Amino acid sequence: MFQTRTFLLKYGEIFLKGKNRYVFEDILVDQVRRAVAKCDGEFKVHKSLSRIYVEALSDFDYDELIDTLKCVFGVIAICPVLVLEDNGFDDLKEQVVKYIDETYEDKNFTFKVFSKRARKNYPVNSMEMNCLIGEAILNAYPEVKVDVHKPEVSLYVEVRERIYVYSIIIPGPGGMPVGSAGKAMLLLSGGLDSPVAGYMIAKRGVKLDAIYFHAPPYTSERAKQKVVDLGTLISRYTGPIRLNVINFTEIQMAIYEKCPPDELTIIMRRYMMRIAEQIGLENDCIGLVTGESIGQVASQTMQSLACTNDVCTIPVYRPLIAFDKQDIVDIAEKINTYETSILPFEDCCTIWVAQHPVTKPVVKVIAKHEENLADCIDEMLKKAVEEREIIEIK
Numbered sequence: 560m561f562q563t564r565t566f567l568l569k570y571g572e573i574f575l576k577g578k579n580r581y582v583f584e585d586i587l588v589d590q591v592r593r594a595v596a597k598c599d600g601e602f603k604v605h606k607s608l609s610r611i612y613v614e615a616l617s618d619f620d621y622d623e624l625i626d627t628l629k630c631v632f633g634v635i636a637i638c639p640v641l642v643l644e645d646n647g648f649d650d651l652k653e654q655v656v657k658y659i660d661e662t663y664e665d666k667n668f669t670f671k672v673f674s675k676r677a678r679k680n681y682p683v684n685s686m687e688m689n690c691l692i693g694e695a696i697l698n699a700y701p702e703v704k705v706d707v708h709k710p711e712v713s714l715y716v717e718v719r720e721r722i723y724v725y726s727i728i729i730p731g732p733g734g735m736p737v738g739s740a741g742k743a744m745l746l747l748s749g750g751l752d753s754p755v756a757g758y759m760i761a762k763r764g765v766k767l768d769a770i771y772f773h774a775p776p777y778t779s780e781r782a783k784q785k786v787v788d789l790g791t792l793i794s795r796y797t798g799p800i801r802l803n804v805i806n807f808t809e810i811q812m813a814i815y816e817k818c819p820p821d822e823l824t825i826i827m828r829r830y831m832m833r834i835a836e837q838i839g840l841e842n843d844c845i846g847l848v849t850g851e852s853i854g855q856v857a858s859q860t861m862q863s864l865a866c867t868n869d870v871c872t873i874p875v876y877r878p879l880i881a882f883d884k885q886d887i888v889d890i891a892e893k894i895n896t897y898e899t900s901i902l903p904f905e906d907c908c909t910i911w912v913a914q915h916p917v918t919k920p921v922v923k924v925i926a927k928h929e930e931n932l933a934d935c936i937d938e939m940l941k942k943a944v945e946e947r948e949i950i951e952i953k
């Protein structure tokens with residue numbers, strides 16, 4: 560099998576950026592460094608002529624490295640490459656033939672050579688390289704065939720300061736590197752939806768803080784741990800997350816005692832949004848993120864969403880807004896949060912849920928009923944924010 564220590568990373572949308580493209584590239588390099596730092600072994604990550612290379616400087620675990628790079632947003636392809644010094648064209652042909660042998664045990668395939676001469680003083684031009692390297696492969700392995708239209712194997716030979724040969728292209732996650740957009744506050748519960756929502760927003764380059772509303776003793780330490788575990792699972796993609804844990808019991812009890820039972824959930828959700836926005840703004844977040852999707856439950860009808868939205872002054876991003884549950888489950892499985900999300904620990908929303916919650920709440924009516932809390936709520940909000948626990952998910 561072909562073994563290498565060098566990986567070429569290709570990036571996608573960053574290419575569309577104009578003059579400040581290098582800013583995005585540098586963020587991507589940082590994100591790659593952060594990711595590989597968690598792998599066994601020592602690595603050098605560097606940028607050269609619109610390419611990012613990861614080079615292993617010690618023994619390393621191939622599968623672990625590939626799995627890690629597959630979680631770095633901004634990367635569209637990971638290519639294990641053969642790196643050659645320029646020892647003349649005959650040597651290059653020989654090395655490429657050997658590369659084909661080591662990479663493909665079964666030689667029954669069609670191929671095409673894509674050569675690129677970034678260094679124009681190389682004596683053979685790209686067209687000639689395509690023909691002559693192709694010929695060398697055909698001579699060595701009679702079973703292989705050329706197909707210039709739909710090759711099964713695309714073999715890339717790039718002459719730069721050194722020569723890079725590759726044909727294996729492992730898809731990356733795409734998206735934009737985390738840190739290239741702003742920061743947002745994710746309302747992270749122990750459910751299925753919010754971790755997926757966080758993953759999706761981070762994929763567009765948004766850095767995440769998170770907030771969880773905990774209601775001890777009604778919700779257990781295990782329920783909280785589940786949220787930490789979900790945060791840890793998505794941090795493979797999002798990078799470190801600062802998780803704010805709010806003790807929400809007192810506020811919830813007050814709502815329960817003083818507001819109409821069918822409006823409990825919606826009022827509770829409004830206080831969650833207010834607290835999330837306040838802490839978010841104190842921490843440079845310019846948006847909130849939730850796992851809501853139209854019509855999924857009573858608190859997510861369009862009327863309910865309008866009531867929840869009404870208390871926010873910064874944008875609320877709801878990446879799952881038009882997703883069916885199954886679409887969400889599919890992503891949860893892909894990012895490995897599904898098994899944790901379905902663990903049956905109680906959630907503060909389910910404990911106080913009304914028998915018949917309103918499905919078409921009216922903002923004015925809800926706001927009116929919130930006035931029942933006027934004598935105590937400010938103090939409670941202040942306390943909840945001040946006494947929050949902060950957990951750094953690395």
Ligand code: ATP
Pocket residue numbers: 745746747748749750751752753754770771772773831848849850851855856858859906907908
């Ligand atoms: P999820 O699966 O994400 O828990 P859900 O379908 O259970 O969502 P709701 O309970 O109505 O829906 O919550 C809607 C959104 O509100 C969640 O996706 C999440 O962003 C936020 N949220 C709900 N409960 C909490 C909580 N205890 N802490 C933090 N955020 C929460």
Ligand code: MG
Pocket residue numbers: 748749750906908
């Ligand atoms: Mg929930």
